Amino acid sequence: MNIIRKASTTILRPQFNYQKVILFPGDGIGPEISKAVIDIFDAAKVPIEWEFHEIHKKRVTEQGDLITEDTLKQVKALKYALKGPFETPIGKGYRSINVTLRKRLQLFANVRPCKSIKGVKTPYPGVDVVTIRENTEGEYSGLEHEVVPGVVENLKIVSYNACQNIAQYAFEFARANNRKQVVACHKAGVMKQGDGLFLKVCDDVAKNYPEIEFSEEQIDTMAFKLANDPTKIDVMVMPNLYGDIVSDLCAGLIGGLGLTASGNIGKDCEVYEAVHGTAPDIAGKNLANPTALLLSGIMMLKAMKLNDYANRIETATYSVLEEGRFLTGDLGGKSTTTDYTKAIIDKL
Amino acid sequence: MKNCVRQAFRSNSTLRGAWSQNYLQRPGEGQLKNVTVLPGDGIGPEITRSVMQVFDALHVPVKFDVLDNFNFDNDEQRNLLKKNECILLGVMTEKNQKYTDNYRFYKYLDLYANITFAFSVEGIKQRHNNTDIVVIRENTEGEYSGVEHEVYPGVVESIKVTTKQASLRIAEYAFEFAHLSGRKKVTAVHKANIMKLVDGLFLSAHREVAQKYPFIKYEEMIIDNCCMQLVKNPTQFDVMVMPNLYGSIVQNVVAGITGGVGMAAGASIGKDHALFSQGCRHTGRDIAGKNIVNPSALLVSSSLLLRHLGLPNFADQICSAVQETIQERKLKTKDIGGKASTEQFTKEVIKCLGK
Numbered sequence: 009m010n011i012i013r014k015a016s017t018t019i020l021r022p023q024f025n026y027q028k029v030i031l032f033p034g035d036g037i038g039p040e041i042s043k044a045v046i047d048i049f050d051a052a053k054v055p056i057e058w059e060f061h062e063i064h065k066k067r068v069t070e071q072g073d074l075i076t077e078d079t080l081k082q083v084k085a086l087k088y089a090l091k092g093p094f095e096t097p098i099g100k101g102y103r104s105i106n107v108t109l110r111k112r113l114q115l116f117a118n119v120r121p122c123k124s125i126k127g128v129k130t131p132y133p134g135v136d137v138v139t140i141r142e143n144t145e146g147e148y149s150g151l152e153h154e155v156v157p158g159v160v161e162n163l164k165i166v167s168y169n170a171c172q173n174i175a176q177y178a179f180e181f182a183r184a185n186n187r188k189q190v191v192a193c194h195k196a197g198v199m200k201q202g203d204g205l206f207l208k209v210c211d212d213v214a215k216n217y218p219e220i221e222f223s224e225e226q227i228d229t230m231a232f233k234l235a236n237d238p239t240k241i242d243v244m245v246m247p248n249l250y251g252d253i254v255s256d257l258c259a260g261l262i263g264g265l266g267l268t269a270s271g272n273i274g275k276d277c278e279v280y281e282a283v284h285g286t287a288p289d290i291a292g293k294n295l296a297n298p299t300a301l302l303l304s305g306i307m308m309l310k311a312m313k314l315n316d317y318a319n320r321i322e323t324a325t326y327s328v329l330e331e332g333r334f335l336t337g338d339l340g341g342k343s344t345t346t347d348y349t350k351a352i353i354d355k356l
Numbered sequence: 357m358k359n360c361v362r363q364a365f366r367s368n369s370t371l372r373g374a375w376s377q378n379y380l381q382r383p384g385e386g387q388l389k390n391v392t393v394l395p396g397d398g399i400g401p402e403i404t405r406s407v408m409q410v411f412d413a414l415h416v417p418v419k420f421d422v423l424d425n426f427n428f429d430n431d432e433q434r435n436l437l438k439k440n441e442c443i444l445l446g447v448m449t450e451k452n453q454k455y456t457d458n459y460r461f462y463k464y465l466d467l468y469a470n471i472t473f474a475f476s477v478e479g480i481k482q483r484h485n486n487t488d489i490v491v492i493r494e495n496t497e498g499e500y501s502g503v504e505h506e507v508y509p510g511v512v513e514s515i516k517v518t519t520k521q522a523s524l525r526i527a528e529y530a531f532e533f534a535h536l537s538g539r540k541k542v543t544a545v546h547k548a549n550i551m552k553l554v555d556g557l558f559l560s561a562h563r564e565v566a567q568k569y570p571f572i573k574y575e576e577m578i579i580d581n582c583c584m585q586l587v588k589n590p591t592q593f594d595v596m597v598m599p600n601l602y603g604s605i606v607q608n609v610v611a612g613i614t615g616g617v618g619m620a621a622g623a624s625i626g627k628d629h630a631l632f633s634q635g636c637r638h639t640g641r642d643i644a645g646k647n648i649v650n651p652s653a654l655l656v657s658s659s660l661l662l663r664h665l666g667l668p669n670f671a672d673q674i675c676s677a678v679q680e681t682i683q684e685r686k687l688k689t690k691d692i693g694g695k696a697s698t699e700q701f702t703k704e705v706i707k708c709l710g711k
Contacts, residue, residue, distance in 0.1 A: 104550070131484060147551065158519055159518075161516065161518075161554070164513065164515070201512045228636070231609045252580050253579055253583050253602075254583075256583055
């Protein structure tokens with residue numbers, strides 16, 4: 009009797025070729041929150057097989073990077089990756105891992121949707137904005153030098169191709185997600201040629217999407233509008249530095265980086281990541297909030313067209329947040345990472 | 357004992373007058389001083405007119421040299437700018453441009469420190485309370501160096517220049533300001549984790565100057581985290597100092613979290629000149645000429661001008677009048693939730709003077 013039951017259970021669980029996805033757990037709280045996401049995806053029976061990749065600070069490559077060529081090839085081969093938080097050194101020898109990934113994998117667009125979460129109280133209710141940021145060039149080209157002692161230059165590069173890619177992506181995104189407005193943010197009053205080129209390209213691309221309302225705004229006026237009344241803003245597209253600032257500003261509007269999803273999109277592969285820090289002070293203590301990595305994972309599932317699983321996990325997560333009984337310390341609650349994870353699994 | 361004195365202060369007006377509002381001038385300081393006024397475009401003429409009316413009502417010993425239709429490219433007019441030390445600015449744009457960043461103007465007068473005051477005003481609906489931030493922005497270099505070229509068709513380079521000299525200058529100004537205004541903390545805002553050399557130079561200059569002011573707390577914060585903190589928890593900030601572009605963004609964010617562009621006063625200070633204007637450089641073309649603009653920002657800024665000229669009593673009177681109009685009389689312009697016109701607001705401020 010027992011043998012038959014055991015045999016039937018093994019037959020009932022068919023071995024599909026689960027899609028492989030790369031996971032970079034990261035530093036600090038990275039491993040704990042990665043485990044939480046793995047557990048939730050497991051409980052939801054998401055057909056994914058995780059391939060772990062660690063990054064070691066002691067093994068710097070010749071180019072000054074921490075990621076090996078093999079790892080990069082693998083990401084391109086498997087197409088999707090989920091990444092935890094990494095340390096970015098201030099003024100040290102090697103290049104930031106985030107910047108390396110973006111440049112080497114040509115992840116030209118960074119997408120950060122920020123939507124107010126019920127149950128998380130902020131002074132800004134009703135926010136629903138998406139920041140689309142050019143991810144490869146601009147002020148982050150890493151081209152700096154000291155001209156004469158005491159005078160330093162940083163080169164901001166703006167190229168037609170990169171502008172075309174990001175503008176095209178922004179309008180495609182808006183169309184695919186039923187968004188009505190796209191605003192291009194720039195500082196063309198000061199950087200007439202650089203941001204002027206960006207603006208011109210956005211203008212040209214907008215002509216192919218007549219159903220979407222396109223407008224432009226200087227970055228400082230946009231910052232004012234976001235801090236004053238963000239409910240009227242929809243999708244924003246902008247160069248690298250402004251995108252960095254604005255996407256963090258938007259994260260602040262909905263409750264912080266601990267609740268924000270983010271995706272880096274390239275032509276060959278996509279890397280979804282948690283954008284908060286490594287929080288070394290709470291690492292290993294089972295106190296971390298895995299929501300950011302989880303929401304990024306959900307974004308990834310939707311990109312992989314596994315919408316059913318994505319929606320189920322998303323509903324469960326928002327339900328737990330709205331109920332407020334099991335919240336981690338950063339949201340004002342007392343639950344541990346494992347309690348919060350279990351609460352979401354229970355809601356699936 | 358302390359409480360009794362404070363109570364007596366509040367109820368006994370003669371006692372209050374004897375202690376707090378007197379200023380002993382050097383003989384002859386009350387003579388007429390010349391101040392250049394640049395009304396400019398957009399809402400500029402309306403707000404400068406408001407200030408001139410209030411000064412008139414107070415009999416302030418200031419003579420205004422008004423430069424209408426100012427064109428920066430005109431040599432004659434440009435030379436006139438250097439005539440007086442103090443300048444009152446409405447809104448300055450570049451000719452035929454929709455944007456207000458006329459960086460050549462600030463470089464010409466070497467107005468290297470651009471300051472914006474943003475504080476929570478009671479009586480105006482805001483998302484955060486108890487905010488009191490002063491943003492000091494380096495005004496002459498950085499991303500606004502104006503050095504650009506097309507390297508190759510379709511590839512443009514914009515050069516961000518940072519010099520040790522300018523960084524030291526702005527750091528000195530920020531710490532000196534904090535010291536003389538009784539401020540406790542200076543936060544340097546940067547992106548040195550990505551722009552290691554340029555912002556690294558900026559930071560090292562600030563660390564150097566911070567050592568001379570051990571009684572002022574110094575901290576550093578990355579610009580993206582800073583913007584997030586500003587919308588989440590702005591009460592942690594006191595004085596903030598930063599390079600040009602970040603300054604432009606942060607100025608607008610702090611205005612957004614307090615009373616808006618119409619309430620944030622600002623100034624641009626250099627060695628030889630001092631310019632007083634609104635905190636945020638917005639043209640306001642959409643509301644120009646409709647008599648709805650809020651003149652409070654320029655009125656508070658004009659009180660800073662008066663203190664700079666050594667006329668603190670008039671400055672106090674204007675500030676109290678604006679505060680009384682908004683808080684007690686509850687007369688507000690459209691941007692802060694009321695229905696009053698610019699003229700009505702100005703008239704009410706004039707009525708409240710001298711109280």
